[in-house]
Amino acid sequence: xxxxxxxxxxxxxxxxxxxxxxxxxxxxxxxxxxxxxxxxxxxxxxxxxxxxxxxxxxxxxxxxxxxxxxxxxxxxxxxxxxxxxxxxxxxxxx
Amino acid sequence: xxxxxxxxxxxxxxxxxxxxxxxxxxxxxxxxxxxxxxxxxxxxxxxxxxxxxxxxxxxxxxxxxxxxxxxxxxxxxxxxxxxxxxxxxxxxxxxxxxxxxxxxxxxxxxxxxxxxxxxxxxxxxxxxxxxxxxxxxxxxxxxxxxxxxxxxxxxxx
Numbered sequence: 653x654x655x656x657x658x659x660x661x662x663x664x665x666x667x668x669x670x671x672x673x674x675x676x677x678x679x680x681x682x683x684x685x686x687x688x689x690x691x692x693x694x695x696x697x698x699x700x701x702x703x704x705x706x707x708x709x710x711x712x713x714x715x716x717x718x719x720x721x722x723x724x725x726x727x728x729x730x731x732x733x734x735x736x737x738x739x740x741x742x743x744x745x746x
Numbered sequence: 747x748x749x750x751x752x753x754x755x756x757x758x759x760x761x762x763x764x765x766x767x768x769x770x771x772x773x774x775x776x777x778x779x780x781x782x783x784x785x786x787x788x789x790x791x792x793x794x795x796x797x798x799x800x801x802x803x804x805x806x807x808x809x810x811x812x813x814x815x816x817x818x819x820x821x822x823x824x825x826x827x828x829x830x831x832x833x834x835x836x837x838x839x840x841x842x843x844x845x846x847x848x849x850x851x852x853x854x855x856x857x858x859x860x861x862x863x864x865x866x867x868x869x870x871x872x873x874x875x876x877x878x879x880x881x882x883x884x885x886x887x888x889x890x891x892x893x894x895x896x897x898x899x900x901x902x903x
Contacts, residue, residue: 653779654779654780654781660749660751661836662831662832662835662836663754663830663831663832663903664826664831664832664833664835664836664837664838664843664844664903665836665843665844666843666844666901666902666903667842667843667844667845667846667849667901668842668843668846669843670836670837670839670840670842670843671840671842671843673842673849676842676843676846676849677849677852677853680846680849680850680853681853681858683899684788684793684853684858684859684899685788687784687788687791687897688784688787688788690783691781692779692781701748701749702835704835706749707835708832708834708835708836709749709750709752711834711835712752712757712832712834712835713757713758713760713761713830714757715760715761715764719764720764723761723764723765724764724765724766726765727762727764727765727766727767728766730765730806731766731767733807734807737807742807742809743809744809744810744811744874744877746877746881
């Protein structure tokens with residue numbers, strides 16, 4: 653990775669907390685500064701903490717024992733749906 | 747860092763495994779990313795913005811394609827119900843939190859950034875690595891070049 657500015661927020665808001673324009677400006681400015689660094693920076697960690705608690709870290713895509721049946725059923729539906737789409741040609745051709 | 751980072755790739759694998767998809771997802775990547783130093787200063791360059799969000803309410807089953815929108819006619823928000831962002835912890839109601847064209851325009855007005863390319867690009871997150879590498883990425887690059895972009899900011903949701 654030659655340049656990556658990593659904001660450790662819940663996926664969906666990589667440029668800052670919604671409606672926090674000053675933070676968004678700081679984040680975007682910091683990301684753009686990486687273009688001026690004369691060597692690969694790798695991952696640069698942004699110094700921000702999600703302001704509404706940290707529970708999301710545990711909860712994101714978590715699979716609990718009670719979810720297993722529901723997820724398996726959802727997967728089955730998805731496979732059937734995909735097969736149906738393939739059968740009617742509703743897929744990318746390239 | 748105070749908190750351990752979420753191991754997104756592990757979580758994603760476990761989540762799809764729980765759905766019964768045996769073949770683990772393989773992320774497209776290049777072992778060696780070529781590093782290029784821009785020849786100009788930021789204040790003299792044109793920036794292209796690239797997102798994984800969509801301009802329309804894309805369904806999970808819809809085929810996905812490269813798409814482009816105008817920075818002069820921005821939607822109120824992008825659509826991404828078909829993507830795995832954190833729908834419990836946050837929302838996409840503020841464009842500035844993931845497609846910061848207005849923020850970038852302020853930086854242009856202040857002379858920090860040269861200009862923003864007239865189109866931003868919506869890339870399809872594809873299961874097929876071949877499509878990503880051989881079809882979609884070249885298409886995005888073509889559009890960036892057409893718009894005279896010098897650099898690009900990739901902002902996945």
